[in-house]
Amino acid sequence: MKRRELLGASLATAVLGGCRAAGSDTGALGVPERLGPPPTRVLVIGWDGVYTPAMRDGSLALPNVDRLRALGTRCTRAWASYPLCAPARGAWLSGLPSLTNAQIGNNYQLNEAVPSLIQAFSDAGFACELYGKQHSNNDEDGALLWGYQRWLHRKHPDFRELAKGYQVEGEETWKDPDDQVVFDEIEALTGVPFGGQIRPQSQDPDHVLQQEAMAAIARLEDQGQPWLVNLSQLGPHHPYSMPEAFWYALEPETLAEEPWDREGYLDSAMARRLIGQRGWADLEPRHRGLIRARQFGYLLYMDALLGQMLDFLEQQGLLEKTLILFQSDHGVMAGDKGLFLKTDFFAAASRISAIFTCPELVPAGVDYAGPLSSMDLLPTLLSLCDVPVPKGTVGQPAGDALRAQAPELGPQQALSYLSFNPEGEPQGRMIQKGVYKACFHNGFAFPNGGPDVQLYNLELDPDEEVNLSEDPAYEDTLARLREALEREEARYPDFLIEPYRMPAKE
8 A cells, every 4th residue: 555545644634524505595695696506617727827916017018818807806916825836726626724634845745635626626526637747746646636537637648659649740849049148058057947849739748738628628518517627727837838920929038027015125135135045137128038038928818718717608608607716826026126037935935826707606797806826726626516515624715705796704814824844844934814915934944034923014015115114113013923823823733644745856
């Protein structure tokens, strides 16, 4: 028996056995009555990292994200429970923070014994299929994972053969030699391989996976059973690879200048650590311009794929019959504060995209400003479908809050964590409650900077430019936020399993 099977033998029944109802009598609270039965078609579209400020402020036109937003409700204060790929996805799948589910880093495994979103939908009679990147480190055996009846990933044994059917003879990938020279310089300075390939769509894994997801939807419709299809895209993660039209969609020269005051953030231990760790301070304008141009071009390509999926659903008569959740696992910096990539609490890295659409269930074309975290997405999606939430889930449902546009009915704070040690102690904690966001970093994490605290008023300062933490006028505000964070953590169960670090690949 495998280690995870031994660990989980009694976990699901003894620790988290049973379910709790997702719905309640909310008529007196102003929640609109359902006009029909709960949705029986659910599509989750996930992107791996999204530059959220570009989507928020309109500086990058993403017409199909806007099209989706016009159909539903966009959550403007949704946060990654951990601004790193695997832990963020673990929180989404389990409704539990890393403090509890023990996926404390990218190289840790999320135990399959922890009740999950997929198991909840499966128990409710939904056929559940995954196309793309789960990133919970549970697919090393090439077997089914987390209760999906069918799954497909570019690492799946069947993918290579399947992809051949989409590849057009004579179409090959290539690299722009001039770009590659600059990307090589960037990698020498930072260690990050941003540069990717220019490739025809027929050679693109996300294209193949999306085509298979569409085929699955059509097949499940023909079978006439409730379904959940999770299309978990591989992009727009670096290295950036996309069709030629999107690679050259933006000019690096126009994105080369630093629009943010990097020096102004050097009083933050977090910014100092990240700038020094990756060598961002050594980048020249031409380096930053190329990174941004190809990163944003990749976003444009992902937006085009989203448009193809929406067109497909519309042609099949399913666009207004399907509950869609569009999400990202975390954000991505693009030079903000002098930083790139992720794994920090600044909004560009830690805020996630979250759009819910379902006509006659979720209001269309509106923004929801209540706090939401990755782990709240599971109970929210279940509550919208009237599917019971697994007992022990820490995340809070926001389904009624979205339907009524009443944040007081949903989660009242969102928490995020950063850089756990093997004992499960986080080196950073974040809480967003009301208009304020506070970050508390442990001093041992930044030996050259000491303890670091950040406090921002997101209403007056959405770009987080003014750190209020040392202003005596906000001493009580910081204390209240710290108390709220500790109260929320007090209701978390201890680790359900011992954190299990995956062995290094040979």
